[in-house]
Amino acid sequence: xxxxxxxxxxxxxxxxxxxxxxxxxxxxxxxxxxxxxxxxxxxxxxxxxxxxxxxxxxxxxxxxxxxxxxxxxxxxxxxxxxxxxxxxxxxxxxxxxxxxxxxxxxxxxxxxxxxxxxxxxxxxxxxxxxxxxxxxxxxxxxxxxxxxxxxxxxxxxxxxxxxxxxxxxxxxxxxxxxxxxxxxxxxxxxxxxxxxxxxxxxxxxxxxxxxxxxxxxxxxxxxxxxxxxxxxxxxxxxxxxxxxxxxxxxxxxxxxxxxxxxxxxxxxxxxxxxxxxxxxxxxxxxxxxxxxxxxxxxxxxxxxxxxxx
Numbered sequence: 001x002x003x004x005x006x007x008x009x010x011x012x013x014x015x016x017x018x019x020x021x022x023x024x025x026x027x028x029x030x031x032x033x034x035x036x037x038x039x040x041x042x043x044x045x046x047x048x049x050x051x052x053x054x055x056x057x058x059x060x061x062x063x064x065x066x067x068x069x070x071x072x073x074x075x076x077x078x079x080x081x082x083x084x085x086x087x088x089x090x091x092x093x094x095x096x097x098x099x100x101x102x103x104x105x106x107x108x109x110x111x112x113x114x115x116x117x118x119x120x121x122x123x124x125x126x127x128x129x130x131x132x133x134x135x136x137x138x139x140x141x142x143x144x145x146x147x148x149x150x151x152x153x154x155x156x157x158x159x160x161x162x163x164x165x166x167x168x169x170x171x172x173x174x175x176x177x178x179x180x181x182x183x184x185x186x187x188x189x190x191x192x193x194x195x196x197x198x199x200x201x202x203x204x205x206x207x208x209x210x211x212x213x214x215x216x217x218x219x220x221x222x223x224x225x226x227x228x229x230x231x232x233x234x235x236x237x238x239x240x241x242x243x244x245x246x247x248x249x250x251x252x253x254x255x256x257x258x259x260x261x262x263x264x265x266x267x268x269x270x271x272x273x274x275x276x277x278x279x280x281x282x283x284x285x286x287x288x289x290x291x292x293x294x295x296x297x298x299x300x301x302x303x304x305x306x307x308x309x
Contacts (some may be wrong), residue, residue: 001183002026004078011164012084014172015105019082020054022179022242031087050296050304065091072257073097079180082175083137092139095186100182102137105171107164109149110135111197114142119164126217127154130163132171136189138277142197145189147178159227159245162256203230210234210243212258212308216276220246223278231284234258234308241308244290253277258308268293269302275308 005012005019006029019025028051033042044052047120051058061069070093073081081102083090095102102185108118110133122130131151136144154163182186203226210219210232219232223246226232231242247268253261255272262270268280285301296302 001079001179002077004029004073004076004081004098005047005084006030006081006086006088006090007047007084008045008087009085011106011107011168011171012086013046014048015082015084015175016047016050016167016175018172019179020050021055021080023080023174025056026078027059029059029061032060032062061088064088064094070094072095081180082179084171084175090137091239092298095137095139103147103178103182104135104137104142104144105134105175105176106142107131107167107171109151110142110146111192111194115199115200116196116202119167120160120203120225122154123158123160123163124221126221129182130154130167132167132174134171134174135192143192143194143197145191146185147181147189148174150174157224159224159247161228208233211269212273214246214274216273216278219273220248220278236285236302236306236308240286242284243280243282244284246278247281249277249279251277256307260302260304260306260308263297263302263304264293266294268296271308297302 002027003019003023004015004027005025007016008031022030028047030045030047035041036043055223075093075095078098080100080178081098083102084105109131113121121302129151131149133146134148135146152170208226208230210222223232223243227244231244233240233300234240249270253272255261256273257272259272260269261272264270264279270277270279280296281293282290283296
């Protein structure tokens with residue numbers, strides 16, 4: 001079966017490997033190269049790197065609704081197109097090309113968390129379960145019929161990073177099963193219940209900021225859901241402080257929201273919230289390396305009475 005793969009980030013790589021191993025992969029579509037933060041070096045994304053290493057044709061179009069690009073895809077004559085976190089919307093002209101359609105690996109239990117940030121959102125909202133859906137792509141946003149679905153537990157200590165790594169493996173395995181069903185022409189699919197759909201947008205800078213007047217559980221989930229990227233942040237003496245790990249603390253303390261109310265020797269600084277406290281376990285001050293809670297105490301970075309805003 002001739003295939004085309006469309007994807008960009010690390011999440012897509014295990015699925016790309018599965019497509020490469022089980023089909024005749026003719027081309028890889030991925031987003032355009034971009035410079036690093038300093039603008040002096042081009043970053044090659046993980047999907048493109050795989051294509052280079054395996055001598056597969058790489059196509060990086062600026063836009064998908066282009067007559068020459070559509071002709072190129074028609075000339076490749078794919079039986080199936082697989083999309084995993086590509087980051088571009090496909091027009092109807094492309095969707096209609098492959099014999100077996102276009103399928104997508106989406107990191108949520110559809111119809112919940114359609115859109116750009118399903119893994120972030122599952123943790124931010126305190127979900128205990130998420131998963132992966134293999135679905136057909138249509139013109140709507142993540143609204144196509146679902147072929148296969150598999151759930152995944154979200155543990156109390158899962159972060160965006162750990163959950164991402166679980167789901168990318170589940171996604172690749174589930175994709176392999178879907179490809180087998182499609183090849184055997186034994187595939188079935190079910191429409192989504194659109195009345196239950198929820199949509200999530202990319203995480204904004206405003207959403208990254210910690211509001212210390214909120215419940216401790218909410219802030220705990222924010223820190224987990226933004227670790228390692230983009231990172232939850234607060235400010236201290238006009239300096240940005242990224243917080244990557246916290247621990248719940250249920251002792252009673254006097255103080256204001258966002259105030260460091262205790263220094264626990266074997267743990268770290270304790271910050272007061274609306275209905276509890278959080279111990280700072282992994283923090284990065286602007287311009288410095290990550291520090292553990294114990295490092296913060298040893299370096300006397302914070303003192304009781306200090307306050308985050």
